[in-house]
Amino acid sequence: MxxxxxxxxxxxxxxxxxxxxxxxxxxxxxxxxxxxxxxxxxxxxxxxxxxxxxxxxxxxxxxxxxQFLPRTPEREYVSGESHLYLGKKYLLKIRQGESNLVKLRAGNFEVTTSAQPNQTKVKQLLSAWYQAHSTHKFEEAFASSQSLFQQFNLEPELEIRRMKNRWGSCTPSGKIMLNPEIIKAPSKCIEYVIVHELCHLVHPDHSRNFYSLLESVLPGWQRWKLRLEKSLI
Known part of the structure; x- marks a missing residue:
């Protein structure tokens, strides 16, 4: 915690x-x-x-x-640029059309703008798409992971919040916060973050009991932690 x-x-x-x-x-x-x-x-x-x-x-x-942290190149939001979703890369295809729309189709993020496309508008549309899909995916993963902790009678609350240096966090009152950026990582990585925070509601510290519970609920969690780190740098 x-x-x-x-x-x-x-x-x-x-x-x-x-x-x-x-x-x-x-x-x-x-x-x-x-x-x-x-x-x-x-x-x-x-x-x-x-x-x-x-x-x-x-x-x-x-x-x-x-100064030693790996840096992701600044996004330009132009056609041909790759963006992640659930661990896979998709290329941007941008065009002008009748309405503002984002579709994930045939290995591409197809972004349509009603006005002349520009970086600000494309970024806004793509961010909104990520936000909407992270809400749905996180709620599904949260419910699934929570079922693994039934013996502890937890009643956690989920909140999606952007955080500068955190994938997730929790409060003593039982609120679990997830960074929408992790929607770009594989589903198993999202599960790892949720399970990690649920374990903290049982064991607030990083004691042996905490890691023992984490391993019992999500065997091989280290693999997904490492994958998450590599996915979001």
Missing amino acids: EHSIQYGTQEITFGVDWRNRKTLAIEVHPDLTVIVLAPLKTNLQEVQEKVLKRARWIIKQWAYFD
């Missing part, structure tokens, strides 16, 4: 791994995730105070690792 604090205009999101240890430590990983290693008796307020105290250092680490 993720937590966050506000440092000026910067929001710092972090996970907490409670362990049998004496001191509290903060790790910033190359993928920009922040993990706090906390003694078992440490409460959340103490953790938040520590993160706030180390906020400047965390932001500095982010800046360092950010």
Whole structure:
């Protein structure tokens, strides 16, 4: 489960791994995730105070690792450019027609605009198409994954929200948030993100119990995590 604090205009999101240890430590990983290693008796307020105290250092680490992250070339939204959907590449075919429309057909994203096509309009139409289809696909995957956790009597709520550095997150109240960008990854990767967050509703930290549950529900999850990372860079 993720937590966050506000440092000026910067929001710092972090996970907490409670362990049998004496001191509290903060790790910033190359993928920009922040993990706090906390003694078992440490409460959340103490953790938040520590993160706030180390906020400047965390932001500095982010800046360092950010320069090594792979970059996706800036999209131009022109005919012939490839775009992902559920792990497959589709080429854009853009034309002017009677109405604004996006269709996925014969290996292509066919985008029709009622006015002269331009980058802004094509991007807007394609983004709206992704948003609509992510809602449908995520709800299906969410219901399917939730059925695997019946023994825990969870009542999670799904929300689709764009996030800068997260595929998904959850709140203590049981809300699971998914980034619509993951609709570009294979279906099994979407399932991995949902299952990962559902596991956090049972085990808020990244303890052995968390990973044991994750492995029992989605054996070989590491494969889909790696595939997701490769799909969305």
